[in-house]
Amino acid sequence: MITIFYFRTRRYDLAPRFGCTARSLMMRLQSSLTTSTTSSQLTEEIQIPNRIERGPTDILKALESTISRDPTAPHYKYHDDPYFIPQSNITKRTYALAQEAGRKAALWIREEHRDVFQHKLADPPIESFMPKPVYTDKSQVSENTLLNVIKHGQVTEAINIYKLLQGEVSTTSKQALFELLCYTNSKDPINKDFIEERWFRQVSSEVKNTWKNCLEAEELFTFLKNQDEATAAAAYNTLLRGLAKFLQTDKAWELYQECQNKKVPLNAETYNYIIQTVQFLKDGSLEKKQLLQTILMDMAAQGVQPNIGTLNASLKVVSSLSQNFAKDLARSLITEFTTIGIEPSLASYYYVLRIFCQEKGPTNNVLSEIIQELEGKELKVQDPMDTFFFMTAMDVAKNHLHDAVVAERLHGLLLAKDNYKFIGDSYKESVYFRHYMSILVETEPLEDFMKIYHTLVPNIYIPEPSVMASILYAVEGNPPEIGRELLPQFFSHMVMFDQLERRNLVTHILELMRVHCRPPPNSPLHAQYAESAWALWNFIQNQRENKLRKLQWTGDMLGNVAVLSLRGDQFDRMLQAISFLTKDQTSVIGTPNIEQIDELCNACIEQGHIAGALAIIQYAAELGHQEASLMARKVYNTLPLTPSQEDKLVSLVGKEVLKIQLSVNKE
Amino acid sequence: MNLLNYCTVNLNLSTSIIEFFYSILNIVAYSAVSSQRLHTSVKLLESSGSSSSSSSDSDSDNEQPKTKTAPVETAKKTIEESQQDTTDMLNNLLLSMTQKPKISKTIDVSPKIKKPKAVKDVAPRQTKTDDYEGELIGAAKKVAESLQGDREKTEAELLGKLLQSTSTDESSEGKSEKIDESISLNDLIARMKVDRTPRKMPQMFSRDVSRSTSYTNKMQSVSSELRNLHKKREPFRFSRKMQPEGGNLRAGEPMNIFINAASSLAPEVPQLSTWEILAEEDKKLSITHPPENIFQELILWTEQRKLWKFPIDNEQGLEEEQNVHFSEHVFTQRHLEGWCPKKGPIRHFMELVCVGLSKNPYLTAEEKKNHVLWYKDYFASKQELLLELNAIQGPIPTSSSEENQIESQ
Incomplete structure (x- = not known):
């Protein structure tokens, strides 16, 4: 925690001491110059550079630029305590939002007990540390308070003050309040301080009319539109933007017609909002295109200078057109706007990608062109859709x-300069990295991929189950030597990222450990594999005890656990798994395959564990595997059986089989 | 795409196919496909070769209509003989492929991002491909013969597809164009990976069908993808003719709406200042993320006005006193002139007051003056007593009496 104390003293130091010392210093310097240098140099005038005005954060920004993100460390927001370092997507979210919750609790207490927080520690006082004033009487508020509240976007507070003032404010203030109400749809936006909430928020992509009819807004509009011409025009512009922004398209269109009839001047931003409504007004592509062109021509006829928003809004409309029109129209728009000096922003390129690279359409390489254009450029935010x-x-x-x-070029672009800020939010970031990792794992050699994997995982990105699945497929597609060493690591990552309950992943990795990446005999990897398998055993058994049924045993998994334990010289664990498999059959889905059963049975025979071998044979016989008789024969031949065990064997595989064996034996 | 399915499905039809495939692989190796892809394709060969009998069921769904027309029965005769040859060929192929990696690494043309424009010398590759061309044509003929369908058509189709990609490779200049042109081949190789999915399909769970949906989904998606390949291929080829490569973003015809518009007749349009402020704020918020280090956090706090601003200035937040000269604060004795006795206890007291005020940073100059004048009024109100005590020589003019005097004058 950083505590800042404000010590204040004022300079009443009369003696211009600095001036004196500086002058004497200069004189000394000059005298040394004359002695040591030629006169020609003396004539050179000293050029004192102009003072560069520095903003309040410039020094901090300069210092900040010396730090680059350390992928081995967790994000700065997490506490520097091993216990609080998040290891999975869920914990990342939980820890960050828990911190935010603490912040909210503090704010709540400050509001509830405002009387306790009236002391002024800092001078000048820090407004954001003080409880918000509550106004209950007209005498407490003035027009300035209203304007201040509007500036900070506090909608409810603004309406409250406006009511207290009984509407006795100037027209400019009324217009400001009206703009606030239309911009925010009369709803309080999220507090700007809740930075984590914004980062983790999932904005619903649902497109529908959310316009809220607010009584105050309507009153204000009726008042404002009857004022002088400029005020009325401003009011029309405001309402048009609000209606279009929150997709009250029909009314917005009506109002637009009204404005045209009354010859109300509209500005470029208002036109941009109107353009955005086009895709909801018409159904057919041709109609949309025509309407878009009409509005643009209307703009030009009114002499309104378009801006980057106009281009983006138009491209947004174009992206909803059918492919026959879309591409050519998009190209025309971009040429048109670049000719008048408006370069596309990231949001424009976003729409371009949506237009050119449609799922069902032909492959188009426009992305390379875009990257080519963006590389080396200083990117500025120009549109909320840039992210x-x-x-x-x-x-x-x-x-x-x-x-x-x-993909690599794009990633380079993202990491260049300050571009990472365009990543958007946590959701977009993880989607971005999901695609990045998937393409790499599918195309790059596994060794190269692993280098990138190690830099990104787990602090910057945690692979989702789908990515993990493709990584496992990549391991399978590579020679076993490469994957062998990696498997224990992937398994421990799966444990860390809470992916043990994904049956497809667990089954696949066990299968890889058993078959594809089977280590050579006497390899220390066997022990590691056995540990991984046992970790899974413990995980599922714990779940069963706690009556959680997220992941159930399958025969395949259980067989693999047993085989891997066996290979890691954990015979007892193997027996445990076998006894579970044979005794608790109702809680196991499916059965192990015959290879696994065979390997287990042989192991029991080698170890001379008759009970285990019999249990396996019984299990195999119940499943109807023909190999059961072969196993029985082997047991019978190699192990000394008691009569009761022999009887059991007979009852399992039938007398005939055993008799044949007996006769063979006697011969 | 067509080609690949021929190979996977009817692998044991004829050895000639293997030969053909081998040539393709070589071409592929020399046409900007990374060694990884090469490897996957080998993997595929291996898998479909070893488990061709088991995978044929699942693969048959994805068979191309064209292959279905090929008379399978006649081909079956040769199966028995060619089975052995096939495995031999495969083994040879695999052997040669495993010895290859060094070569394929040197010609690994999948470049790193640093040099997107780097174009390798085309000439050596050219000669290599030429060597294989003859081999390829021969192999394609054999395939066409073995398939016993419309021979010429099959052959032409096979070769057309391949030569198209190689020839465009040569002609292409920039890396980006090359990517687009060879996309079908890339796609081809990339999708070969997908083929492995059904092979490793674990056994289905009879008891718990709902749980196994993830597998079936995967299966369905894979098979539907394969089925779609055929459909997708058509627009691919079609579009390549209509629209060469790249987006040609800047190549469009201008609409001539704004270009010709005269900007001079712009009317007086009101600007919505509050709206602009809020929109600007929102734009800024969209790229403000949780701070990544202490300096970013300090920047954020400075912007939220929670921190002392750099450069550090003791008089921050004292804007109202900015225009007051410091002497106004320090020399407060001037306010004693005209009323305060020159000497005596009152003079002494007032001088101390002035010294104290000159050191006080919390009062404004105006407040200091008022403070001194308050004493003036106070002593004025007590002046009768003071005169009696000889503490002052003459009467102290009160501020009210001064005003009266001014008025009377």
Whole structure:
């Protein structure tokens, strides 16, 4: 925690001491110059550079630029305590939001007990540390308070003050309040301080009319539109934007017609919002296109200068058109706007990708062109949709182009300069990395992929089960020597990332350990594999005890656990697994395959464990495996059986089989 | 794509196919496909070779309509003989492939991001491909013969597909174009990975069907993907003719809406300042993320006005006193002139007051003046007593009496 004490003293130091010392210093310097240098140099005038104005955060920014993200360390927001370092996506979210919850609790207490927090520690006082004032009487508020509240976007508070003032404010203030209400749809936005909440929030992509009819807003509009021309125009602009922003499209369109009839001037931003409604007003592609063109021509006819928002809004409309029109129209738009000096922003490219790289359409390499243009450029945020670019672009690189080279270039672009801020939020970040990792694991050699894996996992990105699955497939596609060493690590990562309950992953990795990546005899890896398998055993058995049924045993898994334990010289564990398999059959789905059963049976025979061998044979016989008789024969031949055990064997595989064996034996 | 399915499905049809495939692989190796992809394809060969009998069931769903027309029965005759040859060929192939990696690494043209434009010397590759071309044509002929369908058509189709990718490879100049042109081949190889999925399909769980949906889903998605390959292929080829490569983003015809518009007639449009402020704020918030280090956090706090701003200035937040000269604060004795006795206890007291005020940083200059004047009024109100005590020589003019005097004058 950093505590800042404010010590304040004022300078009343009269003697210009610095001036004196500086002058004497200069004189001394000059005298030394004259003695040591030639006169020609003396004539050179000293150029004192102009003072560079520094902002309040410039020094901090300079210091910050010396630090780069350390992938081996958890994110700065997490406590520097091993117990609090998150290891999975869930814990990442939980810990960060827990911290935020603490922040919220503090705010709540401050509001509830405002009387206790009236002391002023800091001078000048820090407004954001003080409880918000509560106004209950007209005498407490003025027009300035209202304007201040509006500036900070506090909707409820603004309405409250406006009511207290009984509407006795200037027209400008009324217009400001009206703009606030239309911009926020009369709802309080999320507190700006809740940075984690914004980071982890999942914005629903649902597109529907959310416009809220607010009584105050309506009153304000009726008042404002009857004022002088400029005020009325501003009011129309505001309401149009609000209606279009929250997709009250029909009313927005009506109002737009009204504005045209009354010749109310609209500005570019308002037109941008109107353009966005086009895709909801018309159904057919052709109609949409025509309407878009009409609005643009209307803009031009009114002499309104378009801006980057106009381009983005138009491209958004184009992205909803059918492919026949879309591409050519998008190209025309971009040429048009670049000619008048408006360069596309990241949001424009986002729409371009949506237009050019559709799932069912032909493959298009526009992404390479875009990256080419963006590389080396200083990217500025120009549109709230800018943050969608990187996620979509990586999606295109993975699913549309299926090209690791493009993906790598895109990733380089993201890491260049300050571009990482365009990653959006936690959801977009993980989608981005999911696509990035999937394309790499599918195309790059496993060794190269692992280097990137180690830099990104687990602090920057934690692979989702689907990515983990493709990693396992990559291991399978590579020679066993490469994958062998990696498997224990992947398994421990699966434990860490809470993926043990994913049956497909667990089954696959056990199968890989048993078959594809089977280590050579006497390898220390056998012990590691056995430990991994036993970790799974403990995990599932614990779940069973706690009556959680997230993951159930399957015969295949259980067989693999037994085989891996056996190979890791954990005979007791193997027996435990076998006895569970044979005695608790109702809680096991499916059966182990015959290879596994065979290996287990042989092991029992080698160890001379008759009970185990018999149990396995019984199990195999009940399943109807023909190999049961072969096993029985082997047991009979190699192990000394008591008569009761012999009887059991007979009852399992039938007298005939055993008699044949007996006769063979006697011969 | 067509080609791949031929090979996977009817692998044991004829040895000639293997030969053909071998040539393809070589071409593939020389046409910008990384060694990893090469490896996967070998893997595929291995898998479909070793378990061709078991995988044929699942694969038959994805058979191309074309292959279905090929008379399978006639081909079956040769199966028995060719089975042995096939495995031999495969083994040879695998052997040669495992000895290859060094070569394939040197020609690994999948470049790192640093040099997207790096174009390798085309000439050596050219000669290599030429060597294989003859081999390839021969192999394709054999395939066409063995399939016994429309021979010429099959052969033409096979070769057309391959030569198209090689020839465009040569002609292409930039890396980006090359990527797009060879996309079908890349796709081909990339999708070969998918083929492995059904092979490793674990046994189905009879008791718990719902749980096994993930597998069936995967299966379905894989098979539907394979089925779609055929459908997808058509627009691919079609579009390549219509629209060469790349997006040609800047190549469009301008709409001439704004370009010709005269900007001079812009009317007086009101700007919505509050709206702009809020929108600007939102834009900024969209790229403000949880701080990544202490300096970012300090920047954030500074912007939220929770921190002392750099450069450190003792007088921060004292904007109202900014225009007051420091002497106003320090020399407060001037306010004693005109009323305070020159000497005596009152003079002494007032001088101490002035010294104290000059050191006080918390009062404004105006407040200091008022403070001194308050004493003036106080002593004025007591002046009768003071005169009696000889503490002052003459009367102290009160501020009210001063005003009266001014008014009377």
